[in-house]
Amino acid sequence: MKQIAVLGLGRFGGSLVKEFNELGLDTMAVDKSIDKVNEFSQYATHTIQANTLDESTLKQLGIRNFDLVVVSFGEDIEASILTTLHLKELGIKQVWAKAQNDYHHKVLEKIGADRIIHPERDMAKRVAHHIASEKIIDFIELSKEHSIVEIIASEKLHNQTLLELDIRAKYGCSIVGIQRNEDVIVAPLAEEVLHKGDVLIVIGHNMDLNRFEEKGV
Amino acid sequence: MKQIAVLGLGRFGGSLVKEFNELGLDTMAVDKSIDKVNEFSQYATHTIQANTLDESTLKQLGIRNFDLVVVSFGEDIEASILTTLHLKELGIKQVWAKAQNDYHHKVLEKIGADRIIHPERDMAKRVAHHIASEKIIDFIELSKEHSIVEIIASEKLHNQTLLELDIRAKYGCSIVGIQRNEDVIVAPLAEEVLHKGDVLIVIGHNMDLNRFEEKGV
C-alpha cells in the first residue's frame, strides 16, 4: 500500500486527508498548529504536530519511507518552497505541492515538484463558464481544445430522439450521458428521447461545443 | 449582457475576474485592499476599493443593478455571511458564495445563498482519487453514483479494438474519448485501436468504473 503524507491541514490539505480516509488509504498528517492536529487525528493513521521547515524534523518523521508527499501551505510561500526542496533532496519520489500564484508555481517547478495544484484557479474556470452561459451547468477541461460540458436541454429538444437530432453529424460533438433527476443514463442509445430539463453530458472540441450551445440546444 | 460583480479578490475571486475577462464578460471587482484593486484593474470593467460589510456602501456601488454577485471572502466568515445577507435583502437574484467549511456552508444556505462553492474540497476529491490509483489520472463526480474517470491504458489493452474489448457489455461503462498525445478522439468508433499509454475517458456508475479499473485495464 502506498504510504502518503500530507503536510499542512488547511482547507485543501484537510480535505485530502478526509478523502484518503474514505478511500481506505493510510496517511500521515502533519501541521504546526495543535488545533489542526486535533481536528484531523480521527481521519489520519498518524497525526503529528511539527514545523516542516527544519530538515532534521522531516528526517525524524521518517518522511523518507513515504512514496508521495503533498505540501499544502498557502500563505507562507517560503515554507512551501523550502519544504518541497528538502523533500526532493531526501529522495521522495513524488512531491505534489499546492501553488498560491504563478510565481510560486514557477519556483516549485524549478526545484522539482512532481505535480503542482491550483485548487482555486481550476474551480474558477468551471464556475466562470457556468455563469457565462445560461445553459452550461459545468465545464471540465480535457485538453487545451477539448472539454466536457453539462448543458440543460431546452424546449427545442423536448420529445426528440438522439437519432432525429443527429448531433454528432451536425455539430461534431457527442452526448455521452443524460442526467435526469438523480439518475444518469450512460452512453444513451439513438432511440433515447430527450426531455426539457435533462442535463446533457457532451464531449467535443471547444469550437463544436460552442456551436452546439448556441444553435443546437 | 449579464451584469456580474465579484466581491473579494483572493485566489478564487481573482481567478474568476480573469476568466470572465477571457470570456468577454463585463465585471465589477471589489476588494477592501488597494493592492488587490490595482492588481485586477486590468481585467475588470470596474474595480473599486470598498468594504462590503456596510449596507450603504453596497447601495452606493449600485449593486442592485447586478444579476449575479459572487462573495469570495475566506478567512473572515462573518464578512461573508453579513455581505451575503445584505445582498439577498437588496434583492440580488443570484448570490453565489465561497464556503470555508461545513458550518459556513450551513449558515450561507439558511440565509439564502443561491449556490455555495468549495474550491479546495472539490479539488481534493479529484486529487485523492488520482493518488489512490496508479491508473486514474482524473476523477470527476457527476452525481452521487456516477462519475467520469481518465484512466491510462495498460499493456493489456495494447493493439486491441474497442469492438474486441467489448467494455460496455463486460463492465457497463463506456469509453467516450481517447487522449493520445495532445489530441482527443471524441466518441471513438468500434474499430478504433487502443495503444498503451492512451488516456481513456470513461463514464459510468462508480461500481462499474471500479470493476473496470481493477480488472479491465
Ligand SMILES: Nc1ncnc2c1ncn2[C@@H]1O[C@H](COP(=O)(O)OP(=O)(O)OP(=O)(O)O)[C@@H](O)[C@H]1O
Ligand atoms: N512550516 C510549516 N510546517 C507545518 N505546518 C505548516 C507550516 N506552514 C503552514 N503550516 C500549516 O499549513 C496549513 C495551511 O496553511 P495556510 O492556511 O497558509 O494555507 P491556505 O492556502 O490558506 O490553505 P487552504 O487554502 O488549503 O485553506 C495551516 O494549518 C498551517 O498551520
Ligand SMILES: Nc1ncnc2c1ncn2[C@@H]1O[C@H](COP(=O)(O)OP(=O)(O)OP(=O)(O)O)[C@@H](O)[C@H]1O
Ligand atoms: N468585508 C470585505 N470587503 C471587501 N473585501 C474583503 C472583505 N473581507 C475580505 N475581503 C477581501 O477578500 C479577499 C479574500 O479574502 P481571504 O484572503 O480572507 O480569503 P481566502 O479564502 O484566503 O481567498 P482565496 O482562497 O480565494 O485566496 C482579500 O483580498 C480581502 O481583502
